[in-house]
Amino acid sequence: MAQFLFEADLHGLLKLDTPIPNAPPARWQRKAKESGPGPSPVGVSPMKPANRSHSSSKTPSKTPGKSGSKIQSTPTKAGGDRYIPNRSTMQMEMANFLLTKENDPAEESPTKKEQQKAWAVNLNGFDVEEAKILRLSGKPQNAPEGYQNNLKVLYSQKMTPGSSRKNSRYIPSMPDRILDAPEIRNDYYLNLIDWSSQNFLAVALDNSVYLWNHASGEIIQLLQMEHPDVYISSVSWIKEGNYLAVGTSSAEVQLWDIQQQKRLRNMTSHCARVGTLSWNSYILSSGARTGHIHHHDVRVAEHHVATLAGHTQEVCGLKWSLDGRYLASGGNDNLVNVWPCTQGGGGDFAPVQTFTQHQGAVKAVAWCPWQMNVLATGGGTSDRHIRIWNVCSGACLSTVDAHSQVCSILWSTNYKEFISGHGFAQNQLVLWKYPTMTKVAELQG
Amino acid sequence: AQQQLGREHQGITLRGSAELVAEFFSYGINSILYQRGIYPPETFTRVQKYGLTLLVTTDPELANYLNNVTEQMKEWLYKCIVQRLVVVISSIESSEVLERWQFDIECDKTAKDDNGPREKSQKAIQDEIRSVIRQITATVTFLPLLESACAFDLLVYTDKDLAVPEKWEESGPQFIANSEEVRLRSFTTTIHKVNTTVAYKKDSVP
Numbered sequence: 020m021a022q023f024l025f026e027a028d029l030h031g032l033l034k035l036d037t038p039i040p041n042a043p044p045a046r047w048q049r050k051a052k053e054s055g056p057g058p059s060p061v062g063v064s065p066m067k068p069a070n071r072s073h074s075s076s077k078t079p080s081k082t083p084g085k086s087g088s089k090i091q092s093t094p095t096k097a098g099g100d101r102y103i104p105n106r107s108t109m110q111m112e113m114a115n116f117l118l119t120k121e122n123d124p125a126e127e128s129p130t131k132k133e134q135q136k137a138w139a140v141n142l143n144g145f146d147v148e149e150a151k152i153l154r155l156s157g158k159p160q161n162a163p164e165g166y167q168n169n170l171k172v173l174y175s176q177k178m179t180p181g182s183s184r185k186n187s188r189y190i191p192s193m194p195d196r197i198l199d200a201p202e203i204r205n206d207y208y209l210n211l212i213d214w215s216s217q218n219f220l221a222v223a224l225d226n227s228v229y230l231w232n233h234a235s236g237e238i239i240q241l242l243q244m245e246h247p248d249v250y251i252s253s254v255s256w257i258k259e260g261n262y263l264a265v266g267t268s269s270a271e272v273q274l275w276d277i278q279q280q281k282r283l284r285n286m287t288s289h290c291a292r293v294g295t296l297s298w299n300s301y302i303l304s305s306g307a308r309t310g311h312i313h314h315h316d317v318r319v320a321e322h323h324v325a326t327l328a329g330h331t332q333e334v335c336g337l338k339w340s341l342d343g344r345y346l347a348s349g350g351n352d353n354l355v356n357v358w359p360c361t362q363g364g365g366g367d368f369a370p371v372q373t374f375t376q377h378q379g380a381v382k383a384v385a386w387c388p389w390q391m392n393v394l395a396t397g398g399g400t401s402d403r404h405i406r407i408w409n410v411c412s413g414a415c416l417s418t419v420d421a422h423s424q425v426c427s428i429l430w431s432t433n434y435k436e437f438i439s440g441h442g443f444a445q446n447q448l449v450l451w452k453y454p455t456m457t458k459v460a461e462l463q464g
Numbered sequence: 465a466q467q468q469l470g471r472e473h474q475g476i477t478l479r480g481s482a483e484l485v486a487e488f489f490s491y492g493i494n495s496i497l498y499q500r501g502i503y504p505p506e507t508f509t510r511v512q513k514y515g516l517t518l519l520v521t522t523d524p525e526l527a528n529y530l531n532n533v534t535e536q537m538k539e540w541l542y543k544c545i546v547q548r549l550v551v552v553i554s555s556i557e558s559s560e561v562l563e564r565w566q567f568d569i570e571c572d573k574t575a576k577d578d579n580g581p582r583e584k585s586q587k588a589i590q591d592e593i594r595s596v597i598r599q600i601t602a603t604v605t606f607l608p609l610l611e612s613a614c615a616f617d618l619l620v621y622t623d624k625d626l627a628v629p630e631k632w633e634e635s636g637p638q639f640i641a642n643s644e645e646v647r648l649r650s651f652t653t654t655i656h657k658v659n660t661t662v663a664y665k666k667d668s669v670p
Contacts, residue, residue: 150547150621153628154635155533331591353516353598375517376510378601400605401499 190450190460198231200224207382207399207426207442208294208335208351210253217260219277223251228265230277241280242273255296255303262317264303266293272305274317288313288323297346299339299360304346306334312348312358327368329356336384336396345371345410347394349381355396357410372413378402383439385428387453397425400443407454419456421449475581476589481655482541488593488651488658489549489567490534493618494520495600496551496565500607502616514594532631533618540622541656544571548621552638555612561640562610563664570657582654592651596660599648606646607664642666 202225211223220231226244253266265273274284291308303315310330315322336349346358356370379402387393397405407416423441430437438450448462498508498519508519540546553563640663648660
């Protein structure tokens with residue numbers, strides 16, 4: 020065992036306790052020095068030849084202490100913090116080579132350079148080396164102090180402070196009933212539930228439709244699609260509550276009789292899934308992913324009586340006004356179109372109004388029951404605003420920021436209020452007073 | 465507006481195309497500044513353009529700054545010497561680049577030689593531009609939140625031998641270290657083609 024002691028002694032004599040003097044400063048140290056005096060308005064100093072810029076961010080940075088600290092195993096001596104006990108396990112030559120290699124990068128062979136250049140041209144579409152990068156100086160001042168990027172506040176806060184005013188009536192904060200809805204499709208653009216005037220709730224769960232009888236609590240499975248890949252994309256009750264219209268992903272619009280639980284009609288006229296439906300006495304309007312809206316007269320064999328082409332992307336919101344004079348449609352192209360019930364002069368349907376103010380898909384569309392020609396619309400994630408319009412004048416009567424994706428709006432028939440349903444990010448229901456647009460209640464679930 | 469009507473019947477000329485693209489950049493940059501929250505939303509106002517409601521800044525200094533860029537871009541596009549416009553969004557405190565919007569420009573240089581206007585309706589180009597702007601608006605659904613206060617920078621890639629005009633200076637590309645890239649739609653006026661991509665820093669915390 021004696022020879023190991025001797026070796027240990029020898030190593031002990033040869034070891035270096037202090038960091039290497041006069042070593043070239045590490046790359047990160049150099050960078051820190053450069054950008055030391057704060058973000059310089061003059062701009063970052065030009066990087067090395069542009070064809071290396073793709074790889075520059077990945078260049079490893081080795082520091083003298085780094086290779087040693089990983090292999091340290093013996094405990095440190097008291098009183099020193101740079102004590103590296105056993106340098107024999109470090110690869111001094113390797114470390115030295117890597118350090119010095121960083122100082123002269125242009126060691127590649129000419130063919131490798133050619134190849135890199137060819138790649139750069141390929142990726143960039145032009146020779147980046149031949150391009151000059153210019154930056155406009157004299158940048159305008161940034162947003163004022165204390166301005167916090169409101170998007171963060173928007174998407175991360177959990178609870179918005181509710182109205183402090185005491186409500187004059189009691190609004191329960193817990194739901195009355197919770198129904199299980201397994202397999203329901205989580206797709207913003209579909210309209211999968213509808214409540215009938217006979218107090219039945221129709222719910223589309225993937226490829227079947229279930230009816231829930233509110234009075235008895237009974238659940239019936241009304242239908243199931245034959246083809247396993249087809250799913251239901253919309254449901255809508257006729258005003259009387261005895262027929263249910265069902266739109267599918269295979270572009271069909273089906274009509275079902277509830278009493279007999281039988282399919283009456285299968286109307287095909289669309290080329291893409293039917294995401295939304297709306298009834299106007301015997302006219303059923305359907306909106307599809309192509310952006311087209313079709314009117315179907317369900318009493319006659321030739322059901323497809325009109326086509327309205329006003330959207331370039333999926334129609335996700337569709338509502339006839341209560342007097343049947345106008346049809347409002349909202350699409351993924353951020354437009355709201357208001358259509359008349361009769362054709363114009365040329366035999367074509369043209370919208371009487373088009374609203375472009377929403378910055379997101381418009382799925383929530385609802386007509387005011389007590390005021391004529393008043394329409395409420397809500398925008399998706401990019402927009403989050405609820406807007407009230409007068410469709411005759413085209414004016415936007417009021418706007419309110421709801422802070423969350425607006426999925427649907429329903430006006431109350433008993434109070435001068437409307438409720439909005441939200442998705443990302445707060446997933447809540449908000450009750451608003453109209454026309455003051457103040458929050459009456461906020462329901463979480 | 466009258467000029468534009470005239471252009472609609474005449475087809476697309478090089479100068480017309482340069483104007484269209486420069487205009488698109490102006491509205492596009494405004495949209496990015498609004499959507500990403502670089503400046504407070506109260507400082508933006510709504511205007512009608514391309515059949516959409518777009519938001520542009522009311523801050524006079526910023527509007528002036530963007531105007532300079534638009535005018536300069538018009539000139540460079542007309543001469544077909546600009547290849548790329550980049551909007552760099554970086555954190556003010558750490559100077560780290562968080563987002564990088566890159567607009568690649570492909571210029572058909574033969575348009576400089578032949579004097580006849582190209583066949584493409586204004587409406588078709590407007591529709592294409594509209595799709596791109598809508599996509600920019602919709603990116604908020606997947607781009608990571610910008611947590612800290614940010615500032616923006618505009619970089620332009622031009623031909624090497626271009627004389628650097630007043631108010632401009634040379635700069636580095638300001639790439640993002642560990643980025644995720646998304647390619648948006650492109651539009652073309654038959655003379656200029658613009659491809660849009662947005663690169664953002666990959667979230668380090670899953």
